[in-house]
Amino acid sequence: xxxxxxxxxxxxxxxxxxxxxxxxxxxxxxxxxxxxxxxxxxxxxxxxxxxxxxxxxxxxxxxxxxxxxxxxxxxxxxxxxxxxxxxxxxxxxxxxxxxxxxxxxxxxxxxxxxxxxxxxxxxxxxxxxxxxxxxxxxxxxxxxxxxxxxxxxxxxxxxxxxxxxxxxxxxxxxxxxxxxxxxxxxxxxxxxxxxxxxxxxxxxxxxxxxxxxxxxxxxxxxxxxxxxxxxxxxxxxxxxxxxxxxxxx
Amino acid sequence: xxxxxxxxxxxxxxxxxxxxxxxxxxxxxxxxxxxxxxxxxxxxxxxxxxxxxxxxxxxxxxxxxxxxxxxxxxxxxxxxxxxxxxxxxxxxxxxxxxxxxxxxxxxxxxxxxxxxxxxxxxxxxxxxxxxxxxxxxxxxxxxxxxxxxxxxxxxxxxxxxxxxxxxxxxxxxxxxxxxxxxxxxxxxxxxxxxxxxxxxxxxxxxxxxxxxxxxxxxxxxxxxxxxxxxxxxxxxxxxxxxxxxxxxx
Numbered sequence: 001x002x003x004x005x006x007x008x009x010x011x012x013x014x015x016x017x018x019x020x021x022x023x024x025x026x027x028x029x030x031x032x033x034x035x036x037x038x039x040x041x042x043x044x045x046x047x048x049x050x051x052x053x054x055x056x057x058x059x060x061x062x063x064x065x066x067x068x069x070x071x072x073x074x075x076x077x078x079x080x081x082x083x084x085x086x087x088x089x090x091x092x093x094x095x096x097x098x099x100x101x102x103x104x105x106x107x108x109x110x111x112x113x114x115x116x117x118x119x120x121x122x123x124x125x126x127x128x129x130x131x132x133x134x135x136x137x138x139x140x141x142x143x144x145x146x147x148x149x150x151x152x153x154x155x156x157x158x159x160x161x162x163x164x165x166x167x168x169x170x171x172x173x174x175x176x177x178x179x180x181x182x183x184x185x186x187x188x189x190x191x192x193x194x195x196x197x198x199x200x201x202x203x204x205x206x207x208x209x210x211x212x213x214x215x216x217x218x219x220x221x222x223x224x225x226x227x228x229x230x231x232x233x234x235x236x237x238x239x240x241x242x243x244x245x246x247x248x249x
Numbered sequence: 250x251x252x253x254x255x256x257x258x259x260x261x262x263x264x265x266x267x268x269x270x271x272x273x274x275x276x277x278x279x280x281x282x283x284x285x286x287x288x289x290x291x292x293x294x295x296x297x298x299x300x301x302x303x304x305x306x307x308x309x310x311x312x313x314x315x316x317x318x319x320x321x322x323x324x325x326x327x328x329x330x331x332x333x334x335x336x337x338x339x340x341x342x343x344x345x346x347x348x349x350x351x352x353x354x355x356x357x358x359x360x361x362x363x364x365x366x367x368x369x370x371x372x373x374x375x376x377x378x379x380x381x382x383x384x385x386x387x388x389x390x391x392x393x394x395x396x397x398x399x400x401x402x403x404x405x406x407x408x409x410x411x412x413x414x415x416x417x418x419x420x421x422x423x424x425x426x427x428x429x430x431x432x433x434x435x436x437x438x439x440x441x442x443x444x445x446x447x448x449x450x451x452x453x454x455x456x457x458x459x460x461x462x463x464x465x466x467x468x469x470x471x472x473x474x475x476x477x478x479x480x481x482x483x484x485x486x487x488x489x490x491x492x493x494x495x496x497x498x
Binding site: 155157158159160162163164170171175176177180184185187188200202210212223224227228231232236238240242243244245246247248 | 489
């Protein structure tokens with residue numbers, strides 16, 4: 001499995017992905033699920049993929065090599081599209097192309113065609129956007145009301161986002177929130193694991209603010225995970241006792 | 250959907266269930282998923298069921314009316330079985346009887362035969378036990394290593410249990426933990442909802458310590474949910490900033 005989070009905020013975007021891939025429990029490996037396209041001053045685009053690894057990698061290859069929007073137009077890549085909406089359409093088109101070439105054969109082998117993609121970024125003169133693209137190539141967009149998107153094993157890490165993530169959350173707090181959400185998932189589900197890839201984009205800057213790999217020995221991540229566990233234990237113990245229950249004498 | 254938690258502790262058992270049932274999003278209703286059998290001084294048995302409601306109710310009816318273990322033996326009910334192991338076997342047998350009578354017809358209508366049951370309690374002279382029974386009637390038991398069992402929509406509420414629930418957790422703290430775990434699930438998944446049913450059993454007491462319905466207007470539950478949200482927000486804000494990210498000037 002996989003867990004990826006994208007936060008769409010007034011200050012910018014935070015995108016965080018794990019890197020564990022498994023085919024059964026006896027073939028576990030590390031694959032990058034975060035991809036970044038940048039031309040400073042012109043565009044920053046981040047993409048995270050969950051689902052079948054061959055589909056995800058195929059989509060990324062097509063996005064780099066170029067896809068026909070129509071017979072009249074020249075081929076487009078994520079480095080050439082004029083807007084984030086066009087970028088999301090291009091990703092959807094890439095998903096459909098992989099489905100056309102591989103979908104039937106995969107399903108004949110009992111392998112479901114299955115991919116989810118989070119795509120975020122900004123292109124000069126246009127506004128910053130964050131999308132989720134589905135296996136059918138259709139997509140939705142994050143908004144101020146629902147400022148985060150998740151793909152993969154999303155349930156363990158959702159309660160903290162539901163409670164604390166808003167459009168007004170600052171970038172630094174959002175990094176902390178995404179790391180906590182990821183840590184909750186890693187602890188509860190062995191199919192999600194380090195290293196992590198973290199992309200931070202500040203709105204209207206048109207350059208990558210941070211593109212960092214967080215390894216298993218990252219002292220900050222270890223510290224955050226420990227402090228968070230301790231804080232949770234303290235917080236629940238500090239809750240008042242139920243008036244209807246009594247402690248052992 | 251459903252969410253039920255059973256905690257197996259040195260001090261006793263805590264069992265908590267929601268009561269929301271839905272067939273699609275336009276037919277949502279409230280059904281009790283917690284059932285208690287008690288003969289003070291002799292036995293306390295609690296059962297919580299998730300999955301198909303007709304199967305769960307059928308199982309409970311059989312457990313009350315009686316099931317043949319074999320042709321030679323008299324019919325058994327949860328009020329007559331001699332041990333918790335026998336009780337778990339009886340529940341498994343009830344599940345299989347419902348499968349035999351309804352399984353094929355349900356599957357012909359595209360309704361999967363699907364039930365999970367948590368069964369906990371103690372019978373005089375025997376030790377307290379907590380089991381999870383599956384759709385095939387087979388079962389597993391909680392132990393000191395893994396002191397909680399969950400059925401239904403279990404992922405949202407698992408991180409707090411993974412971090413804080415141990416066999417040595419006291420009954421009162423375990424009530425708080427189970428309420429927090431339930432609250433996390435209710436907030437993140439609309440198919441789980443109040444009222445809740447809470448059963449607390451103190452080991453070797455052979456009487457129900459607490460069997461309480463927690464309604465949507467329960468002041469303690471509302472207070473715990475609010476305090477917990479606040480505590481989580483404070484806790485993440487108190488984490489140190491990542492050394493690799495800077496705040497907006």
